[in-house]
Amino acid sequence: MRGLIAGLGAALLSATLVWAETDPAEAAREAAQRLGRASSMLNDAENARNRVKALTETIHAYEDGLQAMREGLRRANIREETLSRELQSRDAEIGQLLGVLQSIGQTRGPVVLLHPSGPVGTARSGMILSDVAPALDLRAKELRERLEEVTVLRQLQESAVETLREGLQGAQTARSELSKAVADRTDLPRRFAEDPVKTALLLASSETLEGFASGLAGTAVNEVPGSLPTISDRKGxxxxxxxxxxxxxxxxxxxxxISRPGIVVATRPGALVTLPAPATLRYRGPLLDYGNVVILEPEAGILLVFAGLDVVYGAAGEVLPGGSPVGLMGGEDTGSDALLIENGKDAGAERSQTLYIEIREDNTPVDPETWFLTDEG
Known part of the structure; x- marks a missing residue:
């Protein structure tokens, strides 16, 4: 009996420590608040002086909020499953304890006070019972808390899934508004005008990315000499x-x-692609088998190549400030990934889109991880 009591105490302590480290319900509530703030930012962006910048920030806020909401829901689901399995695994133990209590309750009072070994045995049994009673109370309280927690988590998931759907709709609205704002933008400086005929001829004659990049300078008309400030001090x-x-x-x-000199980044459908530093837009559009491509020049001799986008923004020759949107990934970020949350699958399964990133120095590819901060390097 004492071993059973000790086991219950250890299990309760372990569960309490785990719960203290992470609160899925609180994480999901915080994510809902972040989505609420993103919704407010979307409303404010309507009257913002720089709508492109405001909408870019809004989309990032939605992306962060949606990611946090998905993670909060996933953790809540895992927590609920853990609690349910724990309660099921304790059925035999709970039945044993109830049997002991029932047998004690059915025994007449005077008999309970007697022990075959005499007064000493009676005293010892009384000590054991004095230990059992508080432990049983503690166990009953623990089970009540577990059941209440399961109920709260289930209610939370029902309401949070709806919040997730609203967030997805808000993010899609912000993306549409951003596309309109970029199309209406007229205040960006331009370093050159693009000759569409030369660009078309270059596209038709190029068989490799290297060949296309080497001929890009010939598609520019009336290019302003000079370059943007160096970004070499930000390398890595x-x-x-x-x-x-x-x-x-x-x-x-x-x-x-097939191997290529760039890296491939897995990301979510509809994810916003932005500039990590100010750059001149050298080219945007389809290229070879890379899909939609954006080629940017942050300084003379350095080219950033982003490939695999669904939507691309801007016009060749524009000088874009750091953080500017250059396009959107493809796919449709629907509410269907709530099923992934319910199944407890890894978040990586939701990153169905891939962005190819290549950096060329003097038209020679270098490892992008020497320039970018990544989880891998």
Whole structure:
């Protein structure tokens, strides 16, 4: 009996420590508040002087809030499953304790006070019972808290899934508004005008990214001499242009056995791609088998190549400030990934889009992880 009591106490202590470290319900509530703030930012962006910047910040706020909401829901679901399994595994133990209490309750009072070994045995049994009673009270309290927690988590998931859907809708609205704001933007400085005929000829004659990049300078008309301030002092410190994780590193072969000198970043559908530093937009549009491509020049001799976007922003020759949006990833970020949350699957399964990033110095590719901060490098 004492061993059973000690086991119950240890289990309760362990569960309490785990719960103290992380509160899924509180995490989900905080995420809902973040989505609420993003919604307010979307309303404020309507009257913002710089709508592109305001909407960019709004989309980032939605992306952060949605990520936090998904994670909060996932943790709440895992916590609920853990509690349910724990309660099921304790059925036999609880039945044993109830049986002991029932047998004690059915025994007449005077008999309970007697022990076959005499007064000493009676005293010892009384001491054991004095230990059992508080432990049983503690166990009953623990079970009540577990059941209440399961109920709260289930209610939280029902309400949070609806908040998630509203957040997804708000993010989509912000993306649409951003596309309109970029199309209406007329205040950016331009370093050159693009010759569309020369660009078309270059596209038709280029068989590699290297060949296309080497001929880009010839597509510019009336280019202003000079360059933007150097970014070499930020080498190794640039933020990735999209929220994601490195899926494939430089020169690592893919499933088809093809290797490229850039990195592939897995990200969510509809994710916003932004500039990590001020740069001149050299080219945007389809290129070879890379899909939609954006080529940017942060300083003379350095090119940033982002490939695999669904929507691309801007016009060749524009000088974009750091943090400017350059495009959106494809796919549709629907509420269906709530099913992934319910199944407790890894968050990586939701990053269905991939952005290819290449950096060229004097038209020679270098490992992007020497420039960008990544989880892998």
């Amino acid at each position: 410190e640039l933020a990735l242009p999209v929220d994601g994780r490195v899926l494939r590193r430089a020169n690592e072969r893919d499933a088809a056995g």
